[in-house]
Amino acid sequence: MPDRVRVRPACVEDGPKILAMLTDLASFEGAPHHPHLSHEVLQRDVFGLSPKLRIMVAEGKPATLVGIVVCFENYSTWEGRVGIHITDLWVEPEARGQGVGETLIEEVIALHPQERIDAFVLRENKARWFYEHLGFVEQKEWCLYRRAAGDR
């Protein structure tokens, strides 16, 4: 598979497809509506002067996107340095089972060989085994607590 897809940083032209894939991911996860991420927000937070998110895309042949991984930088006071949080991973249904997701995650690891890498995975999602296969370990002792965003 790695010889058939190319992983590269997202560019502005990928915007519509990125939004479509993140919408499909939200739907897959049972979200009640579209993500609030918009074209304008993507331009600002991914492609702007002060990026908040890094997006890598997997490009098949011909030049169509078949997958995406979305990360941001976090921080561990324990490690005393930044780490990486993988917030979204998506592979198009027709491209599954061919190693695209693995290629995307391996690229994140290759770009950040020294950093601790975190990902939240839905408890019922088969992707749990996928992450374990790639060397991730479930942190069973930690619970995630969340205070919802205020009114928009």
Added chain:
Amino acid sequence: MPDRVRVRPACVEDGPKILAMLTDLASFEGAPHHPHLSHEVLQRDVFGLSPKLRIMVAEGKPATLVGIVVCFENYSTWEGRVGIHITDLWVEPEARGQGVGETLIEEVIALHPQERIDAFVLRENKARWFYEHLGFVEQKEWCLYRRAAGDR
């Protein structure tokens, strides 16, 4: 309590006490050694030109630090905007039971009224009920997976 402690952003002079409190926190959580966070790293990642962490301190009277909360910015593609991750909260043993922790978290909420706020809490820690009291909800459907940092 709020009239007896003042919450303010950490300053360079707080560094040694911050490191001491984070060391006590790591010990409380059963960590096998000190955090790797050092004086030099604190200067760079908290007080430098490109901060990675925000630290708020609770100052008692006389001017001694009795608590600390440490945050970084995260990102939600679902919300389409940044959020806050609370990575450390510590109140000195002699100052507990007086609302210092609550005052610190409420300050984070007041500074970020629109943002989603996350915190990891140890499953066996009584702080779980503390966070619930402050409007945080356990996200039971998500598991945290982690790939350890590489060799230092």
